[in-house]
Amino acid sequence: MKKTLFTGTICCVLILAAIVLAGCTENTSSSKAEPTIPASTVTRVQTLFANSTSNGTTLTVPPSGRVIVRLNENPTTGFSWNATVSKGLSIVSDSFYPPNSTIIGAGGYHEWTLVPESAGTYTFNAVYIRPWEGQSPTSETFSLIIEATPV
Template sequence: MNNKFIKIIALIAILSLVILNSGCVASDEDNVQGELPTSEDNNTADEITDMVQPITSSYSENDSQNTVYAIKGDTILVKLTENPTTGYSWNLTHGDGLKLKEDNYEQQEGTEKLVGAGGFHQWTFEVVDTGEQNISAIYMRPWEEKTGAEDTFKLNVMVLEEDELIKGTGTIAYLELEGGFYGIIAEDESHYDPINLAEQFQNDGNMVEFVAYPRNDLMSFHMWGQLIEIRTITEVSE
């Protein structure tokens, strides 16, 4: 009787071990499944490949006192006329969010052998921080005192976060309002009024893909859609 009881106990113990081991295997499999990428992770990967690419923008004396827009990673070139043979040069300062990468003087092409000929001073900046940045310069002889009559240059740079940009696909539309203008009707029916739509894209009915800065600081007399400044734009084949 005792032997039979012992066998029953042993059988129960064996069955218990089998059940416990099965539970452990199921638990391990659950953990592995939990580490697989979710649909949200996959969407994030897609968003990364769709990130806005950095661009290079160039500015000269003609852009002085203007406000321009950029995002981190962009390159800004400032090119100002200079003639060091006169003793004059540009004394330039810039905001902390702009990293100076290059500072070069270039002789005007074709005047290398001309005594007293001038050229251009060019600065290359990398945009490294968001917020309002600025570039200021004064043209003077370093050993002279400022008089207030010197030529100056100032550029305000508004550096936006990438998620502040407007990105979309839409159709170019010619509106016969206020003398006529071209707008963009996005796929979601949003209306955009670009302040700098290049002539090559001013074709009624064309599909375009664009990235733009919102220009909420400006007022539009068209009263038709949101004012934007085109950053990049490409034509899309239907």
């Protein structure tokens, strides 16, 4: 019994020593620091946001800027936004986001990311319609003027 206890104690001490020594090792190989990027080469893209309260307004976008337009949409009713942009304004993203709800028929939102190709004045227009009915005088509309400033 004493021999078994002594052997077990020695095994535990050796395992514990191996664990402690494994944590105390040092990497002696030369490690290279992460390269730093000079602040002058970092380009920040300014993003402006627009929603239904921005209807009919003008947004001024700096060089390399973008505009994200987010409007409520409920395709379960048959309605969806039909968006158009003027020449020189690109839609780089056009997505519908479903509701964060389990309620049947709950609406989500539609989001467009717009990027002007150069300095100038551009328009974003959208109409909320059932595509098979087309636009009527009572259709909900959204318009936004985007002024891209020169570099």
